[in-house]
Amino acid sequence: MNNFDFHNPTKIVFGADTVGKLSTLVPNDARVLILFGGASAEKTGTMAEVRTALGERTVREFGGIEPNPSYETLMRAVHVVREEKIDFLLAVGGGSVIDGTKFVAAAALYDGEPWEIAQQGGANVQRALPFGSVLTLPATGSEMNNGGVVTHKATQSKLAFRSALLFPAFSILDPRKTFTLPTNQVANGLVDAFVHTTEQYLTYPVNAKVQDRFAEGLLQTLVEIAPQAVATPDDYETRANLMWTATLALNGLIGAGVPQDWATHMIGHELTALYDIDHARTLALVLPALLDVQREQKRGKLLQFGERVWGITDGTDDERIDAAIARTRAFFEGLGIPTRLSAYQLGEEAVEAVLKQLQTHGMTALGEHRDIDLARSRKILQAAL
Template structure:
């Protein structure tokens, strides 16, 4: 096990009753709030009206910025920064899923920075301070409600980049499983896929021994695999959504990467897909991750075989562990298809015409490698995209 420091400052309010207390909770951070959200679903379900009422009753002035899209855009972040500075905002309250939260985090670090917020996403600068961010989660998926990460897409050049910094851990997050009841099946499938990939990115590691966190990751994966078909069959099952929502948070709140170094190549490779083709992040991961597994399998066949046995119930075969490992990957693909995902680029209308471009962008023309389990150069990434065709 590697040495580590574990720190997560996000206070979680989990359950049905805490939305009504959002005004009281937010007031701990100031009296001027930017309310940041996506489309009309939070309005239609009554969530935004309830939040506005709670903020008003707590004596909080609020300013609104809607319009967050999947793969949140840098242009909207700039608008948010301008709003925060103009109105001396004390807290940014994100209402929605990972896109709204990631956008809020970008606004938070950009508001207190004299330069261009995009500097943080290209590595030209590192954020050490930010406005406080709070969240009201509506989509279990990204885990951004309790993580130090943010991913933003720059329209010019179609670049999708991430930043990770302790200063953008949300101060609080309100998780009410009822808010997931109205999600459409495709959004559920994408959320489930994203959660699973956060777990699998951590699972495939060169750090040893890591038996304790292996078992935690395996248990969380099995919980998600069990809960996903149930919420698809019964979208108003509070108990099943509660399992899935909390699993999604724990999958990405830094606990499960203690003592180990995760991979993260699949996420970086997918970012190029969703930047250019504007597909949902979860949909892209369902295609990229199995291809990455097939490409890197021989680096540590035993770990892939362990994953197959413990997560998917594949019968162990000490004489042919590679066969066991490949069956585990096959069962992952079968599961994702069963919840409505596609697992090949060709199935969503993407051909090989921009594969070389995406591979170059992913490594900044081989200025660096991608991934820790197996460091990948642009030629490796191109091969993975081709395996995904």
């Protein structure tokens, strides 16, 4: 096991009908900005619940945070924060809204051009506004971690940032809030949580038994609940398991003391920035191809993954690895999520375009061994054609 620090101060309030607890979670004298995405938060009644719970507090609202939140949009929110002397942010939505809120929390108090926060990955964050979240879409884990991703539309750059100052003070997770989600967003969430887990698990063994058992437990759960999660929107128990699994997939716990990969995410970010493909869908494109190309480096863990997650015990090592990758691919495809670039009418030209962006963003030594250079990324993208 590697040495590690683990610190996650976010308070989770989990369960049915918990939005009302905002009344005690948000400071009484706070000047609150509610940040949200599209019309659904209003339509489903969540915004009304939130407003009621906030009671007499001074509240402003900022809607229109898009999927893959843009710097351009978020800077308008920063402007509101400064104009209205906001001192508490409340994200109501999914990972994009929470990521965006984190950026606003840091940018509002940043001296200088806030895009530098993304450019330096958050290392330059010295202060941030406190914030909480009401999660409506289980997927990214942003509700219980200190990271986010922001897109600069003008330069087609999608960059990640993190800071110890950017944990939500609290997150409310009410599985009932997921009942109204479109099926494709639930499917995306399943894939997102699955790949978050594999990024911290499918590397090389360091004898971290509990981290391995926990990661396998998350993957087994996602595989087990997926059919019901997409078929029956109002199955509370299934949605509760999905919500808590997605949170635990990226709250720092399973990644503590083990090597981590994240190449799938870095390559996927470029596909989103260039072609506006949903984040989770880019992960489904990259992961199976990456596992195939990196099979030597990941051999031990791929065999363990095959046995413990997919129950694959027959065949040679390579046959078992092939089977594990095939099952992973089939899992994504079974959720209606393509694993081939051709499904998006993308071909060799996309490979070259992504490589160019990876180079621009310095993503030339990815993966747990830092051995995924541009040549290896080309192989991976070609394996995803």
